[in-house]
Amino acid sequence: MKATTFFAVAFAAAIAVGSSAAQAGDAAAGEKVFARCKSCHSVGKGEAHRVGPNLHGVVGRKCASTDFPRYSAGLKACAAKGAAWDAASLGAYIPDAAGYLDKTYGAKGAGMTPQKLDATQLADVIAYLESLK
Numbered sequence: 001m002k003a004t005t006f007f008a009v010a011f012a013a014a015i016a017v018g019s020s021a022a023q024a025g026d027a028a029a030g031e032k033v034f035a036r037c038k039s040c041h042s043v044g045k046g047e048a049h050r051v052g053p054n055l056h057g058v059v060g061r062k063c064a065s066t067d068f069p070r071y072s073a074g075l076k077a078c079a080a081k082g083a084a085w086d087a088a089s090l091g092a093y094i095p096d097a098a099g100y101l102d103k104t105y106g107a108k109g110a111g112m113t114p115q116k117l118d119a120t121q122l123a124d125v126i127a128y129l130e131s132l133k
């Protein structure tokens with residue numbers, strides 16, 4: 001099963017069980033998962049971009065909407081559609097950034113390596129991103 005399919009199923013299952021702790025994701029655990037993102041992403045408000053854009057407030061924000069100078073054609077195509085990041089799109093993007101952009105917007109992503117996370121780690125890291133307000 002492809003990671004995106006797997007997540008879609010896991011996400012649907014999480015919605016089905018309602019407000020269980022497993023569905024919500026654990027921001028504290030997600031901060032530990034985020035250790036693998038840190039070399040490329042800062043999260044402090046106003047902190048300088050690294051290899052990738054600063055992720056402060058990324059949940060609910062339109063894709064490619066910081067002043068990061070190296071957004072790919074794929075993320076620019078996402079922005080052109082007016083799409084904003086939510087748990088579902090992040091859940092599909094994070095494990096397979098380039099593939100997700102190509103499949104969804106028909107344009108290539110660049111610079112974000114596929115992140116191998118299990119469903120719990122993925123939910124936790126998204127909860128952590130949601131906490132960055």
Ligand code: HEC
Nearest residue numbers: 037040051052053063064065071072075109110111112115
């Ligand atoms: C090797 C460096 C690298 C790693 C590791 C990395 N990213 Fe990225 N990330 C990037 C780059 C570069 C972009 C911009 C991609 C593009 O333009 O296609 C990006 C884009 C993003 C975006 C979209 C931001 C926006 O402004 O629209 C999100 C969300 C994101 N990354 C989350 C993560 C998370 C969560 C992790 C860890 C699980 C992670 N990244 C790991 C380099 C990385």
